Amino acid sequence: MLLFRQFRFDPERLALYRGQTAISLRPKVAQLLNYFLTHPNQLVKREQLLNALWQHGEFREAALNQSITELRHALQDNAKSPIYIKTLPHQGYVWICAVKADSNNKRRLGVKAAIGLVAIALLGGVYSYKSVSIPPAQLQEKxxxxxxxxxxxxxxxxxxxxxxxxxxxxxxxxxxxxxxxxxxxxxxxxxxxxxxxxxxxxxxxxxxxxxxxxxxxxxxxxxxxxxxxxxxxxxxxxxxxxxxxTTNTSRSVTKLNKVNGLSDYYRGVQALNEHGPILAKSYFEAALTQTPDHLPSRLELARIAWGQGNIQLAKHYFNGIDLQTAPYTLRARYHLYLGTFQKVLGEFQRARLSAKNALVMAEQSQHIELMASTYQLMADVAWNTLQWQDYTHAMSAAHALIGSRSFAYSEAQRSFYLANPPAAGPQQKNLVNLSQSKKVLEGAIQYYRQSAQRIELARSLFAYGQNYLVPVSESESSLLEALEIAKESGEQYLTMQVLTYLGFYYIQLHQGEKALYYLEQVALVQAFKPALEQLSLLKAMAYMDIGLTTNRHTALKRAQQLFESLLSIDTTSDTVRANVTLLLGWVALKQGEIDKSQMLTNAALEAYEAGGLSDAMSYAKYTQMYIYLLRNEPDKALKLMDLDRDKEAHLMLFYSSVAAHLTNDEQLFVKTQEMLGKLNNSQALLDQLERFKYQSQGDAKLIAELLDAPYSVYCQSKWILE
Missing domain, CATH: 3.40.50.10070 (TolB, N-terminal domain)
Incomplete structure (x- = not known):
């Protein structure tokens, strides 16, 4: 046993303890800790760690960074003032904490020092020991x-x-x-x-x-x-x-018993991938008729049931699964499916626990795909509960395991929240690698078009249609094709997701009537609370869009009613409540109710700050700036300016330029105008600035007529019709 400060580490079991409490570590992180503890006070170069622990793999650097972060988090170590791991820029790391061996384990430690480190391949999942007594073949990664x-x-x-x-x-x-x-x-x-x-x-x-x-x-x-x-x-x-x-390759010789109903099970797997759940369901049911305790069939039926909106049947199937003798992979899939079901129901705490259980089982089996899917579920839950540090950690872990594909599907379905209302998201959005995800999805679509796996094609098309780097003309066709496949296959939940996103998509393009056409097609059971909340919000936004773009008072009134209805529901999430407050402020602004708009905008800003919704804060801030400009108070508007943090926010720079001009700050005006000019799709705003320079100043009516209002671009949508 190795002792350092309040921790104990068992190098044979790769187990870490604080007092009597076991600290959960991924095998790779435990191996990294073991390496540091056996090399204290030594400069450990990154290449040493990569060669020892990540001999192969495309994402070795990312995997090391993620493992260092996880280890520091487990030890509660601060990289800026470290107690355990000190970073030497461009050199490597040094373990700076004293390490001693438990007196009862000195002999074992000596053996351990002779053996060296335990290498657990991230992608292989094989335990191998570096020692002269071990045949070289066993040291190689699979x-x-x-x-x-x-x-x-x-x-x-x-x-x-x-x-x-x-x-x-x-x-x-x-x-x-x-x-x-x-x-x-x-x-x-x-x-x-x-x-x-x-x-x-x-x-x-x-x-x-x-x-x-x-x-x-x-x-x-x-x-x-x-x-x-x-x-x-x-x-x-x-x-x-x-x-x-495989004449010269050792392989598993485990006897695989023939199970009645296996042919029906595999027919169900094929149908699920190629045709959808309606056909697959009958095969899985046939398999259960022959073998009532066939867990894989029961598990797939549980997922199909909730996807079809049958909540009670899904619970029946989940509750009927006995995992005592099930292999780790099947246990991991059970907890992953159950956690996803719980997330859809809005039971986020239960979903978090299921995800943790799934991760433990996936790590036991070293099933990389299941581990990555579990981290993505954790990210989903963290996103919905505003746990931004947990979200970043989970997505980083998924990226370390499977690279940009982790973003291609998961992050694409959250990106429209990150950049546009309904607004939510952490400040650290560097993980959203939309460029690489676009390439991954292009390859996936090409592959699935040539295969029979139409459901995977639909999912890839759906994610591709949500990627902001995809031209609008392409994204629209991708979304509509995904919708067609989802409907034909009977994938009701996927159909709901695509219809909901299409509603948001057309709101972004200021086509509120078309948005409502798709949103009205969404059929949801009441148990899917998060999706119902999202649907209600988007319907209100569609009516708001119609009112803002056509000056139809009845549409604005309907939007206001729907927004206020959401605020009156006790179970409305904090994020949606904050967004609704801001959107009501926009409605009031359009109706000329400046005082009411400012009150609502202030309340939204406070809610965003409380929830750590950094991106959304800028929406409220530039709305406040606009209100100050209408009141001929440009000095107050400039106090809200933060050019470092908001350098990519079109309207923050736009209103800052206007305020600088009104205060005769020519230097600031030139700077903000130049910053705005570097952003895509900014020419219309620059043209407005030019016209505004030659008009009389301080006229609220003129400002309202010449300058885009906060709601005019729906929070800096970067889309262009091509």
């Missing part, structure tokens, strides 16, 4: 293997289920020998030729004289197996293939 979906040349689409079953069996057999690349990452590898390619297992099947010929190739080896019929023989066939393809 090779990556990409198993392609089986090419079905039988001419019968219904036979595709057998390929899913064969692939599942092969994955089970090969998981101890290779790092298996998750199926969802296949587009990444196929569309990035500059990457070091992994080994690939290619499968195809075709008819041959009333039988089937299965062909496979891997690492230069080829195998053929004649299959009499496509039934539950996939376990036997998988073993025959691997005997030919």
């Amino acid at each position: 090779a990556q293997l990409l198993i392609h979906p089986m090419q079905n040349h039988t001419g019968v689409q219904a036979n595709a289920w057998w390929g899913y079953a064969l692939e599942g069996t092969l994955r089970e057999r090969l998981k101890t020998s290779f790092h298996l690349i998750p199926k969802s990452q296949t587009p990444d590898y196929l569309n990035k030729p500059e990457k070091v390619p992994p080994q690939q297992l290619v499968l195809s099947i075709k008819p041959m004289q009333q039988r089937y010929l299965l062909q496979a190739s891997m690492a230069g080896r080829h195998a053929q197996v004649l299959v009499e019929e496509l039934d539950n023989n996939f376990i036997e066939i998988a073993d025959k293939l691997l005997d030919s393809l």
Whole structure:
């Protein structure tokens, strides 16, 4: 046992304790701590750590940064005034805290020093020890293997289920020998030729004289197996293939028992990926009829049930799952599915606990995809509960595991909150790598168009349509295609998500009537509280948009009623309550009620500050600036200016320029005008500044006529119709 300050660390179990309390660490973070403790007061270069702990992998640097952050967080260490880990810029790290061995463990420590560190490969999940007594082969990280979906040349689409079953069996057999690349990452590898390619297992099947010929190739080896019929023989066939393809590779020889209903289960998996839940449901139910305790089928039925809006049936299936003998991977998937269900219901504390349980199970199985999905669920929960530090931590962890793909799907579906109302989000939005996500999604769409996996195509199109770097003309077509697929497949929850986003999308384009057309199509059960709240807010915004752009008093009145209704509901979230307050301030501003608008805007600003909603604070601030300009109080407007923090906020710079001109501060006027000119889509605002310079000053009516109001661009939307 290694002791430092109030902590104890067991190097054999990789367990950290503070007093009698165990501190949860990811295996990789525990390994990093172990390395530091066995190298105290030494300069440890980053390359040392990368070579020792992350020998391979595309995101080694990001993984190290994330692990250092997690370790400091667990130890409550401050990077600026460290107690444990000191950073030497451009050099590395030094463990500066005294370390001593428990007297009862000195002999064990000596053995440990001889062995060195425990290396747990982030992507491999294999425990290996650096020691002269260990064969070199065991020190190597597992090779990556990409198993392609089986090419079905039988001419019968219904036979595709057998390929899913064969692939599942092969994955089970090969998981101890290779790092298996998750199926969802296949587009990444196929569309990035500059990457070091992994080994690939290619499968195809075709008819041959009333039988089937299965062909496979891997690492230069080829195998053929004649299959009499496509039934539950996939376990036997998988073993025959691997005997030919992996002669010199050790692999799992665990006996895989045949289970009644497996063919129906795999038919359900195929249907779920290619056709949607309606068809898949009948297959999973058939599998349960034959094997009532088949947990994978029950778990998929639980997810299908809540996705179809059947809350009670989903709870029935979840409650009927006994995990005592289930493998870690299935346990992780159970907690992940349950946590997602709880998040949709607005049960965020329960969802957080389920996510933690899922992460523990996923780490036990070293299933990278499940770990990343769990971190993304944690990020979703943190986002909804305004826990920005937890959100940043979770998304950083997901990025360290699977790179930009973690943002391509999860972050795309939050980005419209981050940059536009309904406004929410942490100040640190550097993680939103929309550029890289766009590339990932382009590759995914291209791949899924060529495959039969239409549900994944719909999800990729949906995420692509939300990416701000995608031209409006492309994003609209992507969203509409995603909607068409979701409707055809019976994916009701996905359909709801796409319809809701389309409502927001057309609000951004000031097409309120079109927004309402899609929002009115959303069918939701009352249990989906967060989604219902979002839908109510967007409907109110659509009416507000109609009123603002057409001067229709009835539309503004309807928007006001819907906003006030949201404020009257006790369960309305703090974020939505703050947004509604600001939006009501905009309505009042349009109606000429300046005092009321200022009161509401001040209340919104206080709420944003309390919730740590840094981006949204700028919306309230530039609304206040506009009100001060209307009142001919430019000095007060300038006091709200923060050019460092708000240098990308169009209206903050725009109103600052106006205020600078009104106070005859020519130097500030030139500076803010130049900063505004560097932003995309700023020409219309610059033209207004030029016209304003030559008009009489201090006239509120003139200001209202010449200058864009805070609501005119819907919080700096950067979209352009192309």
